[in-house]
Structures are given as C-alpha cells and as structure tokens.
Amino acid sequence: MTTAFTVMVLNELKLIFRARATLFWIFLFPFFFLAMMLFSYGTDGALASVIVELADEDHSERSAQYEEKIRQALLHEEALRAEVRKVDDPGRSVPEGAVRIIIPAGFGSSLQHEEAVAVRVVPGSAGVGSEVVTRWIRALTVRFNAEIARAQMLVTVDVQSPTARSLSFAQYMLTGTLVMSMLAAAMSSTCVAIADRRERHTFKLMSCLPVRLTDYLAAMLVSRLIVLALAAVALVFGAVQLFGIPLVLEAxxxxRAALVIALGAAMLLSLGLSMASRMASVPDAVFATNLAYIVLLFLSDLTMPLSAMPADIKAIVAYLPTSAFVTALRGVLVAGDTLELQKAAMAVIVAWTFGFLVVAWRRFRWHRG
Structure with missing residues (x-):
C-alpha cells in the first residue's frame, strides 16, 4: 500500500507540473505581484516619492541654514522618499512630480529685523507627494522659527520605541504575498480539482482499483503540500535575492518558519477539502473558492493593512485562519520569535485544521447526486 500511495503522489505531482497555468499562479504570479507592489511603493513603503527642488534667491547665511535644515530633515523622513535638487533659475516651470521650495531674496535681512517673510512652495502637479511636502515644510519652518528666535522649547515630544517589533513594508508584503498565494493555490487546486473529478466520475473509476479512495484523496493533498512548500521556498529566497528584502536566513x-508554513499549508488544504466535500460541479467550486479568497484576503491583514478597522472587529478577525497563519509567519521568519512566543497563533492554526478535517470527514461524498 505504501508503494501504491507513493505512485499516486508522484502521478499527482506530474499532473500539477504539466499544467502551465497552475505553475504560473503558484510559482510566478507571487513574484509579479510582489514586484509590482515594491516598484509602486518602494521597499520602505513611503507614502510618496517626490523631487524637491531648492531655489535660494537670497544667498545669505540664514537662507543657507534653512536650506541645510531641509536637506537634513529629508534624509530622516520615512513618510516621504525625496530626491533633493539645487535649482539656479527659480523662474522656470516646475516639472511634473516635483515640488520647488523657493527661499526669497531678503530672507536673511527679514529675519534679522524680525519681519515676516514667506517661503514659496510651488508644486509641479497635484498629488500625495506635493501634499506631504506642503505639510512637512510648514512643520519644519515652525521649528526653524523657534530655533532662530532662541525660544525656550517648553514643550517637547518624546517618541518612544513601539512595543510591537518593527516590520518593514517589504517584509510585510513578502509574508502577506506568501500566505495570499498559498491560500489561492491551496483552495483552487484542492476544491476545484475534487469537484472536477467528482463531476467526471473519477472516484467511481478509482473504486474499481485495489486502492482505498481515502488513500487516493490523501495522495492529492500530500502532492499539493509538496508543491506549496516548494513555492514558499522559491518565493522567500527569490525575494531576498531579487528584491533585497532584509531577512535573516539562519538555520x-x-x-521554525518551515514548520509554520507546513502547518499553514495543511490548514489551507484542509479548508479546500472541506469546501469540496459537497461541491457538485466545477462552477460551484470556482464561485465558492473565489468568495472565500476575497473575504479572507480583505480581512486577514495580508497585503492590505487594517489600520482603519475598529479594534473590536480586529480582535475578532485575528482568529481567522489566514490571520493566524500570517501572524505566526511574521513572528518566526521576520522577528525571529521562538515557537513558544507564537503558540497562540499556532494553536489557532491547528484548531482550524482539525475543524476543517472534521467537516470534510462528516460531509464528504464521493459521487454526485
């Protein structure tokens, strides 16, 4: 029976690797999606990318100080990815995607005589970048005014380190994309495949062979678990090499990450199996998997942050299968947590897996009608 089971697993693997569309969605699409998100927002996940042009019409000591303040502040501004350029002719048109900051003539003398002077901010086009620069330059100017007036800073802001470990945008997208792609591949390759074979009466034909149908079904799940594991390895190592995503790849x-991925993959395959337990046709299976995929994608903090979601709802959706999966994965792979620290999320994964298998066991039928 062991030999027969191995043969069935190998046959399932051959079927999967012969399907080019399946290989694309499992192995290549996650890279395309991750590349698109990183090219759009950068690996730092800044709100906007903008060119800041500095034009100094005054050429005084004070204007030089103000310009240097701008340059230094932009170097440490995480919300804005800025390229600073010096402009000698402030009268020429501002290119699209750029914001020009013009320090007017008489800037230094106005400050010396305590007279009002206006720094002009001229955006080349409307957008998030120009809006961020406008708000940012106002805050910086308030601080500059206080410093040159030698005002005593009675109220200061003490920014403490957050209690939660920092997660870069690139790391967030990588782990979310991994779970997202495994969710889509596991449900479609299991639920749709079983519905297709039930529709084609494949299980009836298998009952004539000297193998148990449960072994045949187990071979389907094991083969897909192997493929999902290979896809996860390819995505993690490929993302580090191609996109330079910072991950500590120590043994x-x-x-620990491999264990979490294996448990998560088994859970998602069990979800697909439970959904397929009563699916009578492929269209029904496709509709059900797409619906479940969209719901879990939007509620699981995979690639779209849930920052605006009310705290009460957040506490509930944290127990969704994909939420627990991505939480445990980010903990062990990015933050370097031990399995003990992620035992709550892993317990949720195991509980969902058991629940899906129970549903499949009690409701699964081999034939239509």
Whole structure:
C-alpha cells in the first residue's frame, strides 16, 4: 500500500507540473505581484516619492541654514522618499512630480529685523507627494522659527520605541504575498480539482482499483503540500535575492518558519477539502473558492493593512485562519520569535485544521447526486 500511495503522489505531482497555468499562479504570479507592489511603493513603503527642488534667491547665511535644515530633515523622513535638487533659475516651470521650495531674496535681512517673510512652495502637479511636502515644510519652518528666535522649547515630544517589533513594508508584503498565494493555490487546486473529478466520475473509476479512495484523496493533498512548500521556498529566497528584502536566513529561524508554513499549508488544504466535500460541479467550486479568497484576503491583514478597522472587529478577525497563519509567519521568519512566543497563533492554526478535517470527514461524498 505504501508503494501504491507513493505512485499516486508522484502521478499527482506530474499532473500539477504539466499544467502551465497552475505553475504560473503558484510559482510566478507571487513574484509579479510582489514586484509590482515594491516598484509602486518602494521597499520602505513611503507614502510618496517626490523631487524637491531648492531655489535660494537670497544667498545669505540664514537662507543657507534653512536650506541645510531641509536637506537634513529629508534624509530622516520615512513618510516621504525625496530626491533633493539645487535649482539656479527659480523662474522656470516646475516639472511634473516635483515640488520647488523657493527661499526669497531678503530672507536673511527679514529675519534679522524680525519681519515676516514667506517661503514659496510651488508644486509641479497635484498629488500625495506635493501634499506631504506642503505639510512637512510648514512643520519644519515652525521649528526653524523657534530655533532662530532662541525660544525656550517648553514643550517637547518624546517618541518612544513601539512595543510591537518593527516590520518593514517589504517584509510585510513578502509574508502577506506568501500566505495570499498559498491560500489561492491551496483552495483552487484542492476544491476545484475534487469537484472536477467528482463531476467526471473519477472516484467511481478509482473504486474499481485495489486502492482505498481515502488513500487516493490523501495522495492529492500530500502532492499539493509538496508543491506549496516548494513555492514558499522559491518565493522567500527569490525575494531576498531579487528584491533585497532584509531577512535573516539562519538555520534555526528557517526551521521554525518551515514548520509554520507546513502547518499553514495543511490548514489551507484542509479548508479546500472541506469546501469540496459537497461541491457538485466545477462552477460551484470556482464561485465558492473565489468568495472565500476575497473575504479572507480583505480581512486577514495580508497585503492590505487594517489600520482603519475598529479594534473590536480586529480582535475578532485575528482568529481567522489566514490571520493566524500570517501572524505566526511574521513572528518566526521576520522577528525571529521562538515557537513558544507564537503558540497562540499556532494553536489557532491547528484548531482550524482539525475543524476543517472534521467537516470534510462528516460531509464528504464521493459521487454526485
């Protein structure tokens, strides 16, 4: 029976690797999606990317100080990815995607005589970048005024380190994309495949062979677990090499991540199996998997942050299968947590897996009608 099971697993793997469309969605699409998101927002996930042009019409000591303040502040501004350029002719048109900051003539003398002077901000086009620069330059100018007036800073802001470990945008997208792609591949390749074979009466034909149908079904799941594991390895190592995403790829951390990925993949395959337990046709299976995919994608903090979601709802959706999966994965792979620290999320994964298998066991039928 062991030999027969191995043969069935190998046959399922051959079928999967012969399907080019399946290989594209499992192995290549995650890279395309991740590349698109990183090219759009950058690996730092800044709100906007903009060219800041500095034009100094005054050429005084004060204007030079103000210009240097702008340059230094932009170097440490995480919300804005800025390229600073010096402009000698402030009268020429501002190119699209750029914001010009013009320090007017008489800037230094106005400050010396305590007279009002206006720094002009001229955006080349409307957009998030120009809006961020406008708000940012106002805050910087308030601080500059206080410094040159030598005003005593009675109220200061003490920014403390957050209690939660920092997660870069690139790391957030990588882990979210991995779970997202596994969710789509696991449900479609399991639920749709079983519905297709039920529709074609494949299980009836298999009942004539000297193998148990449960072994045949297990071979389908094991083969897909192997493919999902290979796709996860390819995505993690490929993302580090191609996109330079910072991850510590040491053996203990990778071993813990491999365990979490294996448990998560088994959970998602069990979800697909439970959904397929009563599917009578392929169109029904496609509709059900797409619906479940969209709901879990939007509520699981995979690639779209849930920052605006009320806290009460957040606490509930944290127990969704994909939410627990991505939480445990980010903990062990990015933050370097031990399995003990992620035992709550892993317990949720195991509980969902058991629940899906129970549903499949009680409701699964081999034939239509």
């Amino acid at each position: 203990p951390r990778l071993a």
